[in-house]
Amino acid sequence: MAQPILETRGLTIQFGAHVAVNGVDFTVAPQTFTSIIGPNGAGKTTFFNLLSGQLRPTGGTVAMNGRDITGLAVHERTRLGIGRSFQITNVFPNLTVLENVRMAAQAVGGGSFRLFSHYKKFKHYEEKARYLLAKVHLDGKSEQIAKNLSHGDKRKLEIAILLALEPKMLLLDEPTAGMSLEEVPAIIEVIRGLKESGEHTILLIEHKIDMVLDLSDQLAVLFNGRLLAHGTPEEIMSNELVQTAYLGGLYDDAVTG
Amino acid sequence: MSLTLNLLLNGVALGSLIFLIAVGLSLIFGLMGVLNFAHGAVFAWGAYVGLAVYNATGSFLLGILAGTVAGIVIGWIMERLFVRPFYGNHVAQILLTLGLMIILTEGIKMVWGPNLLGFDKPAALTGVVDILSDPFPIYRIFTIGIGLLVLIGVHLLLTRTRYGIIIRAGVQDPEMVQALGINVRRVFSLVFAFGAGLAAFGGVVAGPSFGSLNPDLGMANQLNAFIVIVIGGIGNFPGAALGSLLIGIVQTFMAYYLPDVAMAISVAMMAIVLIWKPEGILGVRR
Amino acid sequence: MTLLRVEGLQTYIDQFHILQGVSLAVEPGRVTVILGRNGAGKTTTLRSIMGLTPPREGRVVYDGKEIQGLPPHAIARLGIGYVPEDQGIFKDLTVEENMKIAIRKLDAATQERQEFVLDLFPDLKIAWKRKGGNLSGGQKQMLSMARAFVNDNKLLLIDEPSKGLAPIVVEKVMEAIMELKKRTTIVLVEQNFLMASGVGDDVYILDDGHTVYQGTMAEIRGDEDLKKKYLGIAI
Amino acid sequence: MRAKLFNNNLWLGFVLVALCLVPFVSSSKFLLTMLISVFLMAVYSMSYDLLLGYTGIVSFGHTIFFGLGAYSVGILLSKTKQPNLIWAAILIAVVGAAVIALIIGFLSLRVKDVYFSMITLAFAQLFFIISEKWSSFTGGGDGIAYVRVPTFFNDRVKFYFIALAFLAVMYLFLRRVVNSPFGRTLQAIRENEQRVESLGYNVLRYKLASLMISGCVAAMAGGLWTVLQKYVNTNVFAMDRTIDALLMTIVGGVGTLFGPIVGAGVITFAHEWLSSLSTQYPFLERWLLFFGILYIVIVMFFPKGILGTIRDKWRYKGGSRHAASDSKRRESVL
Amino acid sequence: KETASTTDSNGGGSKEPIKIGVVTSKSGALEGYGTQELNGLKLGIEYATGGTNKVEGRDVQLIIEDDGGKPDDGIKKARKLLEEDNVDILQGSASSSVAAAIAPLAEEYKKIYMIDPAAADDLTGKNFNKYIFRTGRNSSQDSLTGGKYAVENLGKTFVALAPDSVFGKSSNAAWKGTIEKAGGKIAEEEYVPADTQDFTPYLQKAIQSKADVLLISWAGSGGAALFKQIAELKVAEKMKVTTGIPDIAGIKAMGDGAAGLQGMTAYYYGLPKNKENDWLVEHHQKDFNAPPDLFTAGGFTAGIAIVEGIKKAHSTDGDKLVTALEGMTVHGAKGDYTFRKEDHQAIQPMYIVKLEKKDGFDYLVPTLIKEMSPEDTAPPITNSK
Numbered sequence A: 001m002a003q004p005i006l007e008t009r010g011l012t013i014q015f016g017a018h019v020a021v022n023g024v025d026f027t028v029a030p031q032t033f034t035s036i037i038g039p040n041g042a043g044k045t046t047f048f049n050l051l052s053g054q055l056r057p058t059g060g061t062v063a064m065n066g067r068d069i070t071g072l073a074v075h076e077r078t079r080l081g082i083g084r085s086f087q088i089t090n091v092f093p094n095l096t097v098l099e100n101v102r103m104a105a106q107a108v109g110g111g112s113f114r115l116f117s118h119y120k121k122f123k124h125y126e127e128k129a130r131y132l133l134a135k136v137h138l139d140g141k142s143e144q145i146a147k148n149l150s151h152g153d154k155r156k157l158e159i160a161i162l163l164a165l166e167p168k169m170l171l172l173d174e175p176t177a178g179m180s181l182e183e184v185p186a187i188i189e190v191i192r193g194l195k196e197s198g199e200h201t202i203l204l205i206e207h208k209i210d211m212v213l214d215l216s217d218q219l220a221v222l223f224n225g226r227l228l229a230h231g232t233p234e235e236i237m238s239n240e241l242v243q244t245a246y247l248g249g250l251y252d253d254a255v256t257g
Numbered sequence B: 001m002s003l004t005l006n007l008l009l010n011g012v013a014l015g016s017l018i019f020l021i022a023v024g025l026s027l028i029f030g031l032m033g034v035l036n037f038a039h040g041a042v043f044a045w046g047a048y049v050g051l052a053v054y055n056a057t058g059s060f061l062l063g064i065l066a067g068t069v070a071g072i073v074i075g076w077i078m079e080r081l082f083v084r085p086f087y088g089n090h091v092a093q094i095l096l097t098l099g100l101m102i103i104l105t106e107g108i109k110m111v112w113g114p115n116l117l118g119f120d121k122p123a124a125l126t127g128v129v130d131i132l133s134d135p136f137p138i139y140r141i142f143t144i145g146i147g148l149l150v151l152i153g154v155h156l157l158l159t160r161t162r163y164g165i166i167i168r169a170g171v172q173d174p175e176m177v178q179a180l181g182i183n184v185r186r187v188f189s190l191v192f193a194f195g196a197g198l199a200a201f202g203g204v205v206a207g208p209s210f211g212s213l214n215p216d217l218g219m220a221n222q223l224n225a226f227i228v229i230v231i232g233g234i235g236n237f238p239g240a241a242l243g244s245l246l247i248g249i250v251q252t253f254m255a256y257y258l259p260d261v262a263m264a265i266s267v268a269m270m271a272i273v274l275i276w277k278p279e280g281i282l283g284v285r286r
Numbered sequence C: 001m002t003l004l005r006v007e008g009l010q011t012y013i014d015q016f017h018i019l020q021g022v023s024l025a026v027e028p029g030r031v032t033v034i035l036g037r038n039g040a041g042k043t044t045t046l047r048s049i050m051g052l053t054p055p056r057e058g059r060v061v062y063d064g065k066e067i068q069g070l071p072p073h074a075i076a077r078l079g080i081g082y083v084p085e086d087q088g089i090f091k092d093l094t095v096e097e098n099m100k101i102a103i104r105k106l107d108a109a110t111q112e113r114q115e116f117v118l119d120l121f122p123d124l125k126i127a128w129k130r131k132g133g134n135l136s137g138g139q140k141q142m143l144s145m146a147r148a149f150v151n152d153n154k155l156l157l158i159d160e161p162s163k164g165l166a167p168i169v170v171e172k173v174m175e176a177i178m179e180l181k182k183r184t185t186i187v188l189v190e191q192n193f194l195m196a197s198g199v200g201d202d203v204y205i206l207d208d209g210h211t212v213y214q215g216t217m218a219e220i221r222g223d224e225d226l227k228k229k230y231l232g233i234a235i
Numbered sequence D: 001m002r003a004k005l006f007n008n009n010l011w012l013g014f015v016l017v018a019l020c021l022v023p024f025v026s027s028s029k030f031l032l033t034m035l036i037s038v039f040l041m042a043v044y045s046m047s048y049d050l051l052l053g054y055t056g057i058v059s060f061g062h063t064i065f066f067g068l069g070a071y072s073v074g075i076l077l078s079k080t081k082q083p084n085l086i087w088a089a090i091l092i093a094v095v096g097a098a099v100i101a102l103i104i105g106f107l108s109l110r111v112k113d114v115y116f117s118m119i120t121l122a123f124a125q126l127f128f129i130i131s132e133k134w135s136s137f138t139g140g141g142d143g144i145a146y147v148r149v150p151t152f153f154n155d156r157v158k159f160y161f162i163a164l165a166f167l168a169v170m171y172l173f174l175r176r177v178v179n180s181p182f183g184r185t186l187q188a189i190r191e192n193e194q195r196v197e198s199l200g201y202n203v204l205r206y207k208l209a210s211l212m213i214s215g216c217v218a219a220m221a222g223g224l225w226t227v228l229q230k231y232v233n234t235n236v237f238a239m240d241r242t243i244d245a246l247l248m249t250i251v252g253g254v255g256t257l258f259g260p261i262v263g264a265g266v267i268t269f270a271h272e273w274l275s276s277l278s279t280q281y282p283f284l285e286r287w288l289l290f291f292g293i294l295y296i297v298i299v300m301f302f303p304k305g306i307l308g309t310i311r312d313k314w315r316y317k318g319g320s321r322h323a324a325s326d327s328k329r330r331e332s333v334l
Numbered sequence E: 001k002e003t004a005s006t007t008d009s010n011g012g013g014s015k016e017p018i019k020i021g022v023v024t025s026k027s028g029a030l031e032g033y034g035t036q037e038l039n040g041l042k043l044g045i046e047y048a049t050g051g052t053n054k055v056e057g058r059d060v061q062l063i064i065e066d067d068g069g070k071p072d073d074g075i076k077k078a079r080k081l082l083e084e085d086n087v088d089i090l091q092g093s094a095s096s097s098v099a100a101a102i103a104p105l106a107e108e109y110k111k112i113y114m115i116d117p118a119a120a121d122d123l124t125g126k127n128f129n130k131y132i133f134r135t136g137r138n139s140s141q142d143s144l145t146g147g148k149y150a151v152e153n154l155g156k157t158f159v160a161l162a163p164d165s166v167f168g169k170s171s172n173a174a175w176k177g178t179i180e181k182a183g184g185k186i187a188e189e190e191y192v193p194a195d196t197q198d199f200t201p202y203l204q205k206a207i208q209s210k211a212d213v214l215l216i217s218w219a220g221s222g223g224a225a226l227f228k229q230i231a232e233l234k235v236a237e238k239m240k241v242t243t244g245i246p247d248i249a250g251i252k253a254m255g256d257g258a259a260g261l262q263g264m265t266a267y268y269y270g271l272p273k274n275k276e277n278d279w280l281v282e283h284h285q286k287d288f289n290a291p292p293d294l295f296t297a298g299g300f301t302a303g304i305a306i307v308e309g310i311k312k313a314h315s316t317d318g319d320k321l322v323t324a325l326e327g328m329t330v331h332g333a334k335g336d337y338t339f340r341k342e343d344h345q346a347i348q349p350m351y352i353v354k355l356e357k358k359d360g361f362d363y364l365v366p367t368l369i370k371e372m373s374p375e376d377t378a379p380p381i382t383n384s385k
């Protein structure tokens, strides 16, 4: 295997007495698609927060491309190419949908510290934003104030913002939760497109098992803050604990099928 | 009595006075998040009404009662007519409460004139007792006692009833509180009025300590109230008490030993505390 | 007798005409599912019933009484529980306090129900002293449901409960709904068709602020065309 | 589309021309003085709007910068008795303001919301106390009188045009800033700070820059204020002065840039008018009362300030952006 | 409002009214003082014009503006008076800062600025210009009055207690000079934060110092608490206490505990025995339903001085008035006030009094111990001009 793009060693975070992420050693190879599953409260989102810098670990390290990034701030990690979407929608509520995405485009495009040039001069940011909004089926709503979007539409906006950042490494936290049945496939297609472009490494947290199985090269299972298993979808799905404690009866078909 | 002990006692007494102003604000600002610049003016109204009734009836107790009621009424009206639509909107609150502050202060001048009014201690609380052979004013012991009573009372109210959590929840998401079947507006009105009542109560109790009242009394004391709440941790009631005590004691010692910097000490302490621990001493990080 | 009848709801938010004539009839003891794509107006419908975005026109008749125009807290006190789509967790309050604020009357029956929900969602017991804002996404969802289930409600309005829940928990929620159905009536907004079809009795489909379909779950389950037409899925 | 109504150049040109005509229409020196003070306060409030309306931070210490400007000019000119050092004094003020903004910003900008407000309040109080205590240098409460200014400024009409030009230039400058990519970033910070961070922006740097720009502009306004008054005392560091900026900005409309100009005009003239009337009509004797009522009326009927509320009414058709004065962030990261 | 023309209205012969522009505190912390002085001013003009309100055949018109105690507002208002209303004379203010800010305008527009009751020495010192005249006493006159008397009658060693402010420091400095000149000594200076509510430790420190006299300079609202605590701690049994006696409201606020307190005062309506004061007391009672107060006398005298000055100069021209007023003696509420040639400060009688309980008064009445002559209390000349 090539040098892992991301590697954690003994990654741990403790809140009071509760150890939410517990000694996780985890590696991700470049240009792969890994899904993280696990019961509610297993520490998946917390794990993402440690990778993207929202939280500082109480123990262990995070390395990207061999470089230790444990001490870096959120924005520095983003600049290194880690982009994430949030499980609970996290947008600019009082800006328009377009401006939300434009801000992200500007973040990677540079020029943000120019005090005097008019923002309209940076037309290409706006074009890029429009293009991405079309991709997530929000093109009709680009002038709406973000907080007025319905829940599902906010999720799409979240994804468009992430795409605008052009991250090398994407952390997707339940991107399709609350999205309508009809539109989930389109978003899956967008994600699949990213995967197939071969330029991105993707980590996905999802409870929709069929989607996970459909997309992933690798599956990792978090249980109670510990990395329980890491392997191919087939290996993981046959794990008994995953069966009984996570999937329950509903997905019997999905696994055997 | 050693000087240190004397200073310490005085510090506690001063802290207790600050606390009496801060306690209502700690509900209105600390819990409900209303930047209430009219709080000091309500405090002053309490003191003036209390003084008027005390002078008319000769009963300090009636004065306290009347002052407190005045505060409750003012608070109720303020909340009902003005503050209500602007919860969570600090910018509007600033303008609104500054306006109310001006109106209330001018109101005092209209009713009682712009000049000083003397506020005598009730006879029973006048004089000094000897603590370790040095004199210590009885009234100061009284304020310490009152401060303690209020601390315990309000603490019980907030922890033993649902009011504390309803307010905290209501500030964050009033809609959801309503959807849970609670008339959040009424609770807010009540708490606001209660906070104002506490301020007014504090005003009457503090009056004799000041010795005299002037219409701008509120403004002068309000800053300290904000400071102790921030130092203790916004929304943290015991924190406000701790902050008051701390500021009271430090201010007393500084005023004695280093009067040159005493003026700056409370704001400087606030700055230091915030830089060192932004959420306040007892506050929790959000 | 119909427990909740919604007739011709017209709801505006600011000057936007969001609901343009939504009608529902909710029969007691049944689970009524509202389906529709993002932005169809499902959430707004529930909010209009709760009085959170009062309708400008139309009637909401609950238990024989017109309740449109009542403030939300009065509506809630009539025995209507609401699980909002954004969970509505008070982030500065602990789980315990979040439960405490929800409980309308502390009696033996409530105690019993509290035990029931805590058994249903044991995670909450573990996180009992944690701040609501620190919960995981799924835990928030559980807490939000627990708050609604703990009271003696005659009607529950639940907005996308399965969102963010592990499959096994979804299953438990479904079981719980079947259990709750025995004593309460439920209106459910759901995007997870598996779940919706598992528990639903009656179905309404909304689109663009209108009711576009009304029928039973059995009909939908068997009718691929219907599913394609309104839900864009083929399962 | 964005606030076309007020930031439209044609419209602004018209206002500018109208203001240019004032000295030719009226010979009242007093009116000119009033307008000069409106212009200076307008610049001061606009600088505040950059913080409050665009970056979303409520500073209770803005007067620090105004005071620095006022004192630089006052002290330098009166100590040296060299009126022509005015530009040097303003330069010193601007550099000083930038440095102080940097220091205060570093210490306090990491702290959020009301806590930030309270730290800045503390700093302002410290400046006030220092200027009181160091009265040999600052003149203390009695102040420095007889500040000598270049004779040029003694001609009220010339001063009027300088002040007007100053306002116009500062307005254009700040408008450019808020519309630049930098300004856009500030507005995003106002809306959701940690989200901006996770987009890869170094939020602290942007906030610092905004505080510095705002401080420098305020310092210039303060410097010219001393030129107008020929007097400076500790009042320039008093809480009242910050409240002035706050009021003018809020009254005019937070986050509109043109609003503070309107606010400065309304407050200055209302203040003058009410206090003048008070000495003529006994029932207006307590004129401050009516001033207080004015605030309340504005909040109740123009919740987003005069311009902000009017602009909102216009914009609804376009369905465009929102400059909510105070966005409550309910969403958390997790 | 009509825009005033810029034409010169100084011509003495015209029948235009004489306009006196007053800038003082009608709101803010010093409102009470401003009002006292204004009432005095009105009565002074009435008195000096024999009730006609006419001088040299011209009406005297008062235009009053409120400065709220803020220099910035004071400047604005003074400008308005000078430029808009074309006043001939400026008068005010309750705040020394405001007066200092207005002083340069008087010079710029060459108009007399009759200061009262602002007391800062600098106004007739560092901040002096030739158009400034002051009927009010300045801080040095206060300390000269009290200091000399105290050393001669109360004791030789002093503890000076003052607020920790510019006022407190300069006041103490003035007292120190006088006391030392008179052969006394300030053993200890205590500066107390101006917002102090609790003076016990300072008072105890003072008692422990074993000095003869506790000398208090206090301005502002804390004073009442201070004197109540002095009474409560029975300081007066251990040492003498002296201070500047405040206005009636201030005395009232001190409470009965202050009985026996000796100190200096610039005016109390019961002290002067002359026809001007009798007239003032009578008319003040009639017009305002209260006796005149601490600062009414200065305003009253300012009114008289303005009228007498114009009569003497036959003009309202600033420079002519300066010549007329310089060295002039005015018969005011306290007797003779003389504007010194050098700094235009009016030297005037001052009083040493004792607070005593009297029937029919709900406050302690200042009763005369000694009247000091204008020369006895003449302050040093500190302006460089």
Ligand SMILES: Nc1ncnc2c1ncn2[C@@H]1O[C@H](COP(=O)(O)OP(=O)(O)OP(=O)(O)O)[C@@H](O)[C@H]1O
Pocket (backbone or CB within 6 Å): A015, A018, A020, A038, A039, A040, A041, A042, A043, A044, A045, A046, A047, A087, C127, C130, C134, C135, C136, C137, C138, C139, C164, C166, D334
């Ligand atoms: N700041 C915190 N303080 C205390 N406990 C926390 C904090 N943040 C998270 N936790 C706890 O850590 C655990 C892991 O939470 P996390 O959000 O990572 O779960 P998750 O795996 O993403 O679950 P879900 O699938 O429900 O989103 C939960 O039990 C949560 O209550």
Ligand SMILES: Nc1ncnc2c1ncn2[C@@H]1O[C@H](COP(=O)(O)OP(=O)(O)OP(=O)(O)O)[C@@H](O)[C@H]1O
Pocket (backbone or CB within 6 Å): A147, A148, A149, A150, A151, A152, A153, A178, A180, C013, C014, C016, C018, C036, C037, C038, C039, C040, C041, C042, C043, C044, C045, C085
């Ligand atoms: N405050 C508002 N201002 C303007 N439009 C709004 C506002 N709130 C909601 N809307 C619009 O109303 C429509 C209905 O929203 P609603 O939240 O009811 O949809 P929904 O069916 O629940 O969608 P989802 O499945 O995504 O949750 C949406 O198009 C939304 O953009």
Ligand SMILES: [Mg+2]
Pocket (backbone or CB within 6 Å): A044, A045, A046, A087, C136, C137, C138
């Ligand atoms: Mg999660």
Ligand SMILES: [Mg+2]
Pocket (backbone or CB within 6 Å): A150, A151, A152, C042, C043, C044, C085
């Ligand atoms: Mg919805």
